């Protein structure tokens with residue numbers, strides 16, 4: 001609720017400042033559960049810290065990851081110099097209009113693409129509010145903030161149907177069968193969850209033979225097959241029940257891996273599942289089988305990004321070229337697929353060089369991974385990721401690199417070097 005007493009006391013506020021209208025609590029609509037996002041709060045006052053701690057335990061926040069830091073805006077700017085930003089930052093400040101705008105510009109410089117910011121302030125001024133919204137700040141709330149008000153504000157940010165979907169879908173496919181596409185997708189998911197501490201769902205779309213359950217050492221009773229069999233029931237709550245939790249940030253929509261039926265679907269069979277899943281998680285990795293059916297093609301063409309894994313031989317080169325050409329042709333406004341050249345240096349195997357492969361496809365590989373049957377075989381047989389089997393292996397860095405690229409974390413570094421950061425660029429877009 002708004003405390004009008006703040007008007008008089010705060011610096012930088014004009015006499016004529018028009019206060020923001022308080023919303024009547026009775027008129028608040030039902031608050032929707034917040035999707036699977038990471039939230040970090042930087043609190044100046046113990047009061048806000050207590051509120052954030054309290055909301056973290058609310059049922060509507062059960063899917064989120066919340067961390068509370070002490071120190072307000074300045075602490076946040078300092079912290080994100082070296083750390084990736086979460087999906088949402090809540091930052092408390094007692095600054096007035098001009099100094100606040102200057103500090104928020106500094107925060108913008110260290111924010112990753114897609115990060116949203118809620119500012120909790122102590123100045124009740126509608127002009128300041130408008131200023132902040134123009135700058136791309138998602139919400140300005142006046143302290144003291146009550147818990148349900150904060151949950152409602154967060155929920156509204158992600159429930160907005162006109163906003164971009166929360167998550168990106170990234171399809172993984174191989175140039176041939178058995179090249180390691182699933183292995184790459186599972187390890188990249190692990191990197192997103194562990195290294196970037198961001199939520200990720202792996203959907204194993206190899207319904208007959210998928211190994212995601214084995215690789216993550218999970219044996220969930222249900223998964224993607226239930227979702228596809230009950231399209232009328234499919235919403236975020238139902239999907240949530242089908243997910244097997246593998247670790248803190250990583251969940252799996254497992255394949256049945258049963259041969260009691262065949263898996264022939266139409267082109268858009270998975271569109272609804274992908275849509276619902278994307279609404280609830282920042283990264284959805286689609287582990288596609290090496291097949292060419294209507295639904296594999298449809299899913300591949302409609303993903304936000306594609307990661308193509310190949311081995312350096314002629315068959316892979318021919319197939320990869322066809323896949324890359326098709327994607328370039330059908331998706332003229334999208335980035336070309338990311339290329340992973342896997343199992344390089346297999347003993348006694350003649351190979352096409354990485355340079356020739358890249359040149360033929362006109363693509364720079366995002367990762368070149370050596371053939372290491374000992375390491376990969378041990379991980380696979382133990383139901384582990386490579387980082388769990390050997391954390392020091394250079395292969396782990398390759399998976400981390402792909403994770404950063406597909407979640408947009410490397411774009412962040414370019415932005416920091418002089419481009420516009422997300423909420424600054426929104427500001428630029430509006431004033432242009």
Ligand SMILES: Nc1ncnc2c1ncn2[C@@H]1O[C@H](COP(=O)(O)OP(=O)(O)OP(=O)(O)O)[C@@H](O)[C@H]1O
Nearest residue numbers: 174177178179180181182183343370371372373376
């Ligand atoms: N760099 C590597 N070195 C050695 N073995 C590897 C490497 N990458 C993957 N493998 C192994 O290759 C095998 C096939 O991997 P995976 O199942 O990930 O391939 P895929 O392309 O998804 O196959 P499918 O066509 O069945 O979907 C697995 O046994 C895996 O452990």
Ligand SMILES: [Mg+2]
Nearest residue numbers: 181182206289
């Ligand atoms: Mg596979």
